[in-house]
Amino acid sequence: MNPFSSRPLAEIPDGGTTGVVMPHEAAWEHVTGQALYTDDLPYRSANVLHAWPLQVFAAHAHIDSIDTSKAEAMPGVVRVLTALDVPGLNDYGDIGDEILFPNEVLYHGQPVAWVLAESLEEARLATDAIAIAYTELPSIITAQEAIAAGQFQGPRATLQRGDADAALANAPHRISGGIDIQGQEHFYLETQASFATVDESGQVFIQSSTQAPSHTQEVAARVLGISSSQVTVQCLRMGGGFGGKETNANAFASVAAMGAVLTGRPVSLRLNRTQDLTMTGKRGGFHATWEAGLDDDGHILSYKAVLTADGGFSVDLSPAVVSRALCHVDNAYYLPNVHVIGQIARTNKTSNTAFRGFGAPSGMIVTEDLLGQAATKLGLGEEEIRRRNFYAPGQSTPYEQVVSQAERMVDIWDKLKKSSDYDARLLDVAAFNTAHQHVKRGLAITPVKFGVSFNKPFLNQAGALVLVYRDGSVLINHGGTEMGQGLHTKMLQVAATALGLPLRRVRLAPTRTDKVPNTSATSASTGSDLNGGAVKNACELILDRLAPVAAGMLGVHANDVRITRGVVNGLGTEKCTTWEELIETAYFQRVSLSATGYYRTEGLYFDSSTYKGNAFKYYARGAAVAEVEVDGYTGAYTTRQVDLLHDVGSSLSPLIDLGQVEGAFIQGVGWLTQEDLRWDTSDGPNRGKLLTQAASTYKLPSFSELPQVFNVDLYVHGETTDDGGSVYGSKAVGEPPLMLSIAVREALRAAAAAFGEPGHQVELPSPATPEAVYWALDKARRMVSDPALAAD
Amino acid sequence: MTEPVNQAETDVAATALTVNGNKMSVADVAPHTTTLQWLRGNGITGPKEGCAEGECGACAVMVSRPDGEGGTRWTSVNSCLVPAAMLAGQEIYTAEGLASADALHPVQQEMAMRGGSQCGYCTPGFVSSMAAEYYREDRVNCECGSGGCFSAPTTSDIISTARAVPSGNKLPWPLVLNDDAQRLEPWLPPRTERDAAAGADVVPATRYESTSPHEPEIGPNGFDLHALSGNLCRCTGYRPIRDAAFALGEVDPDDPIAQRRNQPAPASRPLRIETSGNTFVRPADLEETLSLLAGAPEAVLVAGSTDWGVELTIKHRRTPLTIAIDQLPELRQFHVAGDHIEIGAALTLSEVERLLGGSVPVLAQALPLFASRLIRNAATIGGNLGTGSPIGDMAPALLALDADLVLSSPRGDRTVALADYFTGYRTSIRAADELIRAVRIPTPVAPMGQFYKVAKRKFDDISSVAVAIAATVTDGTVQHIRIGVGGAAAMTLRALDTEAAVIGKPWTAETFEAAAEVMQTVGTPMSDHRASAEYRSATLAQSIRRFYSEAAS
Secondary structure, three states: OOOOOOOOOOOOOOOOOOOOOOOOOOHHHHHHOOOOOHHHOHHHOOOOEEEEEEEEOOOOEEEEEEEOHHHHOOOOEEEEEOHHHOOOOOOOOOOOOOOOOOOEEOOOOEEEEEEEEOOHHHHHHHHHOOEEEEEEOOOOOOHHHHHHHOOEOOOOEEEEEOOHHHHHHHOOEEEEEEEEEOOEOOOOOOOOEEEEEEOOOOOEEEEEOOOOHHHHHHHHHHHHOOOHHHEEEEEOOOOOOOOOOOOOHHHHHHHHHHHHHHHOOOEEEEOOHHHHHHHOOOEOOEEEEEEEEEOOOOOEEEEEEEEEEEOOOOOOOHHHHHHHHHOOOOOOEOOOEEEEEEEEEOOOOOOOOOOOOOOHHHHHHHHHHHHHHHHHHHOOOHHHHHHHHEOOOOOEOOOOOEOOOHHHHHHHHHHHHHHOOHHHHHHHHHHHHHHOOOEEEEEEEEEEEEEEOOOOHHHOEEEEEEEEOOOOOEEEEEOOOOOOOOHHHHHHHHHHHHHOOOHHHEEEOOEEOOOOOOOOOOOOOOHHHHHHHHHHHHHHHHHHHHHHHHHHHHOOOHHHEEEEOOEEEEOOOOOEEEHHHHHHHHHHOOOOOEEEEEEEOOOOEEEOOOOEEEOOOEEEEEEEEEEEEEEOOOOOEEEEEEEEEEOOEOOOOHHHHHHHHHHHHHHHHHHHHOOOOOEOOOOOOOOOOEOOOOOOOOOOOOHHHOOOEEEEEEOOOOOOOOOOOOHHHEOOOOOHHHHHHHHHHHHHHHHHHOOOOOOOOOOOOEOOOHHHHHHHHHHHHHHHHOHHHHHO | OOHHHHHHHOOHHHHEEEEOOEEEEOOOOOOOOEHHHHHHHOOOOOOOOOOOOOOOOOOEEEEEEEOOOOOEEEEEEEOOOOEHHHHOOOEEEOHHHHOOOOOOOHHHHHHHHOOOOOOOOOHHHHHHHHHHHHOOOOOOOOOOOOOOOOOOOOHHHHHHHOOOOOOOOOOOOOOOEOOOOOOEOOOOOOOHHHHOOOOOOOOHHHEEOOOOOOOOOEOOOOOEHHHHOOOOOOOOOOHHHHHHHHHOOOOOOOOHHHHHHHOOOOOOOOEEEEEOOEEEEEOOOHHHHHHHHHHOOOOEEEOOOOOHHHHHHOOOOOOOEEEEOOOOHHHOOEEEOOOEEEEEOOOEHHHHHHHHOOOOHHHHHHHHHOOOHHHHOOOEHHHHHHOOOOOOOHHHHHHHOOOEEEEEEOOEEEEEEHHHOEEEOOEEOOOOOOEEEEEEEEOOOOOEEEEEEEOOOOOOOOOOEEEEEEEEEEOOEEEEEEEEEEOOOOOOEEOHHHHHHHOOOEOOHHHHHHHHHHHOOOOOOOOOOOOOHHHHHHHHHHHHHHHHHHHHO
C-alpha cells in the first residue's frame, strides 16, 4: 500500500511549504560569519599539516629530474609528495589523461610535487628548495594553433538534420561568419580547498569543497588504491562553485588524502587565488565558423557550423560541454536543415571544464550573432527576425526531440516586450542617438531556451536519506551540494511539504558519501529536480508506513490519512492527532522511521553516435531586454535598464529563484563584457602563462555593473501546478538565466552600430570590453567618412 | 636606538588588539603576518581570504580610526593587507562581533532577509563594509523625499564621476527571520499559482520591480554605495545587497558600537616586536623614524600597507625591518596656507577626500575613482606616490595641479616638484634616507579641471590610462594648462608637447583637435592584458577632445 508515494511528482499537498518566500537556510550563519567552509576546519583541528605545490612554469616540458632532499631537510617539512608516493593510480581523471604527479608538464603552472609542512610558510619555502630540471617542448596555446596543427582530443560530434548543403545552395540569402568566444574564470570566492584525516581503522575522511562528493570519493580511492567504502567525502558547503568544483576538486582532495594516509596527520590543502587561477580549469573558449541560408522573410533555411572548443590539456568534461553546445545552437529557433560539427582542441592550458551553461551559452552566441547579422542584411528588425524563427508547437529540435511548451516562448516574449515597453523605447533610443554625437544607446531583446537534464542519461538519478527521530524531529540528507544556489533551502521546503510538517521540524545535514552513495554532481541545473525527487520519495515512503498507524489511531482507511502542518487528520472524522504522537505510536508498533529515497528522470535516451534522442525532460525559458549607453570617447558603457522574464515553473522558493536569475544574468554579463582571460601567446619565456591571474587583473562585475533599472519577473502561467517540469511543478534555474545576458551584448552591438550609418553590420568580439566596443564603434564611425571601409 | 622604543618593549598595552570587544595580544606576531592570517589563526574565521590583495573585500573588518574631531570613525579595511602588528593598540570588529546572542545586527538582518547572501563567503566582508557606512555619522536621510532627486546619469557622468545605480527597490513580500529551532519562521504568503487571477500576466508575489529611483548611488537613507565598491560578490548580482544597504534605518543611540564613536580613537603606542630575526617598529615620531631609516636604508616603511600587503601575500616578500609610519603626527598634518594646501603624506585617501571636500576639482573627480573605498580607507597619499606606480591615479592628478613634495631626512626638509620627482619605472630622486612628509598643492588651483580614467570596470580597477587636465582660459585664450598622464610610459608624466600645442592658443575645437593629434603620440604606451597600445594612444587623444567638448558645453 502506497497512499503517499503514489502522489504525482507535481502535486503539492495542502499546506505545502514549497513556494514560500524564505531566505537562505544558512543566511543567519552567513551574515554572522559563523558558517563554516572547508578551510575554516584546520583552524579547529590540531597537528594539521599544510600543503604547497611545486608548480612548473613552462607550457610544455619534460621533467628530467626532481630532487627533494634539500626540501625535506628544511624546517617544519614533514614530507614531500612525488609520483613515487602514490599508493594507487597516479591519475585523477577518468580516462588516464590527468596525471596527478606528472613527468611531462602540459600547462604553465602545472603542479608536479607537493610539500607538507607544519606551516604554510615552511611548506612554501621548502618548495623553493626542490631541485627540478626539465626540458621545454613545443607548445600549442590557442585553439587556432591547435586547429592548424590538427591537435584534437576526445570525440568529434556531428549534429545533422535534413540536407544543409542543398538548402544552403537554394537559399535566397547566404551569409557566413566566425567568432572567437572567450572563456571565463569561475572565480568562486572560496578557492579550492580540501581537508583530509585518517582514523584508526584506516578510513579516510575528506572534507572537500566539491560539487561531486561521490566522484571525489571515487578518484581519491583510486589514487589511494583502496575501495570507495574506505573513503568518505563530506562537503559542508561551498563558497561558490559554478561548475568549477565539478571535477576540479578531485586532484586536490586526492593529494590531501594521500598526505593524510602517508603521514597519519590531518592535511589541509587550500589554493591561494593565484594557484587557483593558474591550476584549475575554466569555461573554455570556443572558435566558431558558420554559414547560413535564409529566405526573404528571415527564416533560417540552412545552418552549418563548426564549433571548436578549447579543451585545454585534457579531455575532462569537454565532450559533454560540446554536446550541450551542439544541442543549443538552435536556442529558441527552428532549424530545418542543420549540419554542425563539434570538436575539442588540445592545448597547453589548464583543462577546461564545467561552467554554468556548460557549452550552451557558446552555442547560442553563434546563432544570435548570425541572426544579428542577418537582420541587417535583410533589413529586418532584430526583434522581428528572432520571433519569426521561434519554434512552432509540434516542431522538433535538430536532435529530433519535440519541443514541449513551444508556445510559451512567444508568450514570454510578448509579455516582456509589453512590460519593458520595448517598442516605445526603441523609438526613444533612435531619437536619443539622433540628438547625441558622442554617446549612443542600444536596445536589444533575446530569448533563451535551455534543455534540462544531464546530456548523459545515466546521470539523471539521485538518492536521499530521511531519518525521523522519536521526538518527531526530522533529519534529511541528499546527494546534492550547497554552493549558494539555495539547494538545501529548497530541499527543506520539499521535505516539509512532502511530510506535511512545519519547516522548523526538518533539519538538513551536510552532504556526505556515507549517507547517500553514487550521487551525480550537483550540476546541469538539476540539483533540485533530482534530489527534490529523491527527498520527496524518501519522505513519502515513511508516510506510507505511517499511514496504517495513523489510520488505526483515527479510525479511518490509510488512504484517507492527511498530514498538514504537523497535524494528522482523517477524511470524514473529527479526530486528529499530532505528528509527534503518531511517531511515538509508530515507534512502539515497531515501524521503521527512516527511508532512502530515489529518483530517476523518466523518458530520457540519447544516441551520441547519431545525435538523436529525447535528451531533456523539459525546457526552461526566458527572455531579456537590455538597454545600454556607450561613450564614443572610450567605448565605456553603462547598462541603463534590464528587464528579465524567466520561467521557473512553480517556484520552490521564489527569493532563491530570484537570486539565481539575477546572479546568473550578471555573471553572464561579466563573461560577455569584461572578464578577459589572457594568456601569453608569444614565443617569449612566459609562453603559455596566464596573464590575468589575480583579482587585480581579472575583473569580475562589481556594483558598477548593476543595471540602473533592473526589473525581474518570474513567469507565471496561471494554469495547473503540473507544469511539465519537475518536483512540485518547479523548473531548474541555475544555468538558464545566464544566457539572458546575451541581450546586453546585442545592445552593445546596436549602440556601436549607431555611431555609423544604418545598414552596416558591426562585428563585436567577445568579451565586449570597453576597448572592443571602442574599436567597433570607431570602425562604424569611420565608415561614415570612408566608404572604402564600408565596402570592407 | 632611541628611548621610546625601549620603553615600548615592556608596554603590554601597546601590543593589545581588541577584537569584538575581547583583548588579545599581538606581542608574538611576525611582522609579515597579516591581520587576516592572525584573526583566522586565532579562530576568528568569519573574515575570509578571497584574493589576498585587497581586491575582493571578503576579509574586510571594521577598525576604529580618529574622525578628525576627537571621536572615532568605524572604518572598513582589508585585513588581508595590513600586518597584524600595525593594528596593535587598536579595536576591530568582524562580522562575528556584530550580532548579539539572539539577534542579528541591523545590517545582518537586512542582508539575510533580502537574499543578500547566497554562498555566504563574501558576506562577512560585505557586512563589515556595510556596517561601517551604517555607522558613518554624517550619513543622513536624503531630504528630497522619495524619487524626486533621481536623474539617470549619462555615460559621461559615469566616466568622470563614477556614478551609477539608482535605489529604492522594495521587497514585495514581508520576510521574517528568527524561529525557535531554526531561526526561520515560515511565513506563508499565498501560493502564487493558486491565487493568480486566471490569465493574469504577472502575479504580484513574483514581480520584482525597480521602483522609486533615487540618487543613483546614494540611498534614501544616505547610504553611499561606494562604501561597498571594494567588495565583490560572485553569486547575487548585487541587487539584493544594494537593497539591504538602502533599507538600513537610523542607528540606535544605545548601540554600544555607535556610542564608541563619541570617544577618541585609540592611539597606537610606540612599539617594537621582534620575532625570528624580523623586527617591527612603530617609532614615536619623525625624528626617531628618520634615525631608524638612516641606520637601515633597506627597511620597509609602511603606512596603509595596501601595496606592501600585496608584496607580502602575493610576492611573498619578507624584510628584516618594518617601520610603521601611518600614525606619525608629522605626517598627518593638513593645512591651508596662503599660497598652497599641505596634505600630510600619511593621511589616507578617504581622509584627504573629506578634508578637501570639492575644493580641488581634479582631485574631487579622481579620488572617488581611485581603487575602492576599502583601499582608500587605508592607502595614503604619500604611499601612492612613494610606490612610484606608472599608473597610480594620484600622480597624474597632482601633476596637473603642479604639486610639490616635501621630503624629510636627517639633513632636514627639501621641497621638490612632483614633475621632477619620478625618474623611471618605480624610481625617483628620493634618497634612501628620505621619506615623503607632505604633498603641497599651489593655490589658487586652475578653475577648469577634469580627471579621465579609462578602465575595464568603473569601480575599483587599475587605469589603462588616466589623464588629469587643469586649465585657465582668459578672454578666449588658453593661459595655462597642465596635463598629467598615467599609463603611457614607465612612469607618470606631463604631456608637455600637448600642453605646448594649447598654451596661448584660442579656445577652439581646432586648437584641441590639433592637440589631440599630439596627445596621440605621448609616451610609449605598451600592450598588455589591460589594453592595447593603440587603444591607450587613442583614448589619450580622445581625452583632449573630450575636455574641450565637455568644458565648452
